[in-house]
Amino acid sequence: xxxFLGQPRNAGHRFCQENLSAFLDGxxxxxxxxxxxxxxxxxEACRWELQTLQETVNLVRSLPQVKAPRSFRxxxxxxxxxxxxxxxxxAYSALRxxxxxxxxxxxxxxxxxxxxxxxxxxxxxxxxxxxRQAVEVPAxxxxxxxxxxxxxxxxTGPALPTEPGVGIAAEAAxxxxxxDGLAAGAPQPTLAGERGLAEPEGTPTGPLGLGGxxxxxxxxxxxxxxxxxxxxxPGMGGGALPTGTVAAPKAAETATPPPxxxxxxxxxxxxxxxxxxARFAPTAPRExxxxxxWTAMRQRLGVYPWATWAAASGGLLAVLLAATLWLRTARxxxx
Amino acid sequence: MDEQALIASARAGxxxxxxxxxxxxxxxxxxxxxxxxxxxxxxxxxxxDAFLAxxxxxxxxxGGSFKAWLLRIVTNSCYDQLRQKKRRPQTSLEDMVExxxxxxxxxxxxxxxxxxxxxxxxxxxxxxxxxxxxxxQRVTLVLSDVQGLSxxxxxxxxxxxxxxxxxxxxxARSRLRDYVVRGREPWTP
Numbered sequence: 001x002x003x004f005l006g007q008p009r010n011a012g013h014r015f016c017q018e019n020l021s022a023f024l025d026g027x028x029x030x031x032x033x034x035x036x037x038x039x040x041x042x043x044e045a046c047r048w049e050l051q052t053l054q055e056t057v058n059l060v061r062s063l064p065q066v067k068a069p070r071s072f073r074x075x076x077x078x079x080x081x082x083x084x085x086x087x088x089x090x091a092y093s094a095l096r097x098x099x100x101x102x103x104x105x106x107x108x109x110x111x112x113x114x115x116x117x118x119x120x121x122x123x124x125x126x127x128x129x130x131x132r133q134a135v136e137v138p139a140x141x142x143x144x145x146x147x148x149x150x151x152x153x154x155x156t157g158p159a160l161p162t163e164p165g166v167g168i169a170a171e172a173a174x175x176x177x178x179x180d181g182l183a184a185g186a187p188q189p190t191l192a193g194e195r196g197l198a199e200p201e202g203t204p205t206g207p208l209g210l211g212g213x214x215x216x217x218x219x220x221x222x223x224x225x226x227x228x229x230x231x232x233x234p235g236m237g238g239g240a241l242p243t244g245t246v247a248a249p250k251a252a253e254t255a256t257p258p259p260x261x262x263x264x265x266x267x268x269x270x271x272x273x274x275x276x277x278a279r280f281a282p283t284a285p286r287e288x289x290x291x292x293x294w295t296a297m298r299q300r301l302g303v304y305p306w307a308t309w310a311a312a313s314g315g316l317l318a319v320l321l322a323a324t325l326w327l328r329t330a331r332x333x334x335x
Numbered sequence: 336m337d338e339q340a341l342i343a344s345a346r347a348g349x350x351x352x353x354x355x356x357x358x359x360x361x362x363x364x365x366x367x368x369x370x371x372x373x374x375x376x377x378x379x380x381x382x383x384d385a386f387l388a389x390x391x392x393x394x395x396x397x398g399g400s401f402k403a404w405l406l407r408i409v410t411n412s413c414y415d416q417l418r419q420k421k422r423r424p425q426t427s428l429e430d431m432v433e434x435x436x437x438x439x440x441x442x443x444x445x446x447x448x449x450x451x452x453x454x455x456x457x458x459x460x461x462x463x464x465x466x467x468x469x470x471x472q473r474v475t476l477v478l479s480d481v482q483g484l485s486x487x488x489x490x491x492x493x494x495x496x497x498x499x500x501x502x503x504x505x506x507a508r509s510r511l512r513d514y515v516v517r518g519r520e521p522w523t524p
Binding site: 052065078 | 345346348350351353354357358361362364365366369370375379382383386387390391392393394395457458461462465476479480481483485486501502504505508509511512515516
């Protein structure tokens with residue numbers, strides 16, 4: 001109940017205990033010195049404390065000065081005084097600016113990731129499915145277009161491949177030779193023409209036209225598919241057309257989609273289960289499905305641009321922060 | 336030549352001028368290193384490193400107490416030595432204190448054997464107590480009570496605030512007093 005009465009004395013005692021050392025050295029202000037003197041008059045414990053501290057200080061001060069055992073002169077070859085580059089203000093400023101820039105980049109990457117502008121690792125399965133569909137649908141479309149193209153006078157068909165095997169369907173399909181199937185990259189008209197001329201008319205090459213992709217050899221097809229393929233009208237085999245430039249509108253009609261004829265084209269490509277390499281390999285420019293800049297960048301950066309960007313800038317930020325910490329420590333130690 | 340002129344010459348790259356400064360301060364520097372490290376070889380290494388570092392860093396010296404500036408480099412050098420010792424422990428801190436060179440350094444030919452023994456015992460007890468202090472407190476105690484630096488100079492030499500210097504010194508003296516009063520019992524902070 002009367003505890004508050006003892007409070008000033010306790011506070012004075014604590015103050016005295018904490019400041020006796022400075023009191024000994026004369027490092028206190030006059031007011032604090034006077035406060036301690038007054039407390040010492042009434043506190044025996046603090047008087048003992050003061051006396052023993054004074055004796056300890058006297059003992060330490062009585063320790064003899066140890067002489068240097070040898071000369072510590074520096075050699076004349078010692079490098080001249082200089083301020084290291086990391087101690088110059090410009091170095092610290094540059095580090096701060098770089099840290100700020102990378103931090104901003106990290107924030108942008110995280111924001112982009114959060115907003116969902118780009119696919120995230122969490123959404124990877126969905127992304128991969130979308131990628132797969134994007135791969136397969138063009139293959140089917142191409143097959144259809146390839147078949148249609150045979151009926152068109154100009155035989156424009158799908159875009160011409162600029163390099164072998166760049167077409168996704170071409171890689172996915174078990175095509176023994178490039179360019180046999182129209183969808184496998186649609187051979188150039190002249191090549192198709194030559195091939196068509198070289199092959200006997202009426203040769204059951206229906207699968208070539210149907211396949212849209214590479215011609216599935218019979219040993220890769222199921223018996224049912226093989227029968228269906230060999231029974232296909234010769235006119236459907238675009239590649240088997242003698243001239244390759246002559247278009248029979250009727251043949252085009254015949255070859256046009258009914259889903260069933262197109263199936264064999266999809267079967268080889270789907271059955272071959274495109275490799276990840278094939279899935280993300282840069283594709284030949286296909287007019288209807290030419291990837292825009294964003295898709296191309298995504299493919300180049302590997303599907304997760306924001307995550308990649310965030311990881312890279314996060315790592316760089318960690319390095320810069322470590323460098324800043326080291327520099328601050330070094331500057332603090334610098335005399 | 337006065338100190339400031341020597342410093343100016345040394346800053347311009349004159350090692351002779353700096354060596355004159357070394358001659359004037361090497362005992363103080365070595366003494367601080369010895370009291371902090373407690374081992375002659377380590378103290379000599381720290382002192383040599385400190386003078387080389389001080390010569391290099393003279394370009395950054397902006398006036399003030401040269402002694403405090405130099406002792407800051409010496410204490411930093413002591414920290415480096417202790418870090419190296421931690422990485423490659425060879426002798427304990429106890430062994431350092433009871434080194435044979437230490438006893439020789441304390442011998443005063445003018446006193447009686449009994450007085451010398453008592454003084455040596457006391458000095459050893461003090462050294463053992465100082466060696467047990469936390470490093471920051473040890474450095475502060477050595478700079479204050481062995482070298483006689485003011486609080487301001489200690490603050491400059493250690494890079495600490497005045498309040499920190501005051502509290503470190505107070506705790507160091509109290510702990511050392513407790514150690515001496517209790518004898519050589521293992522001291523637990």
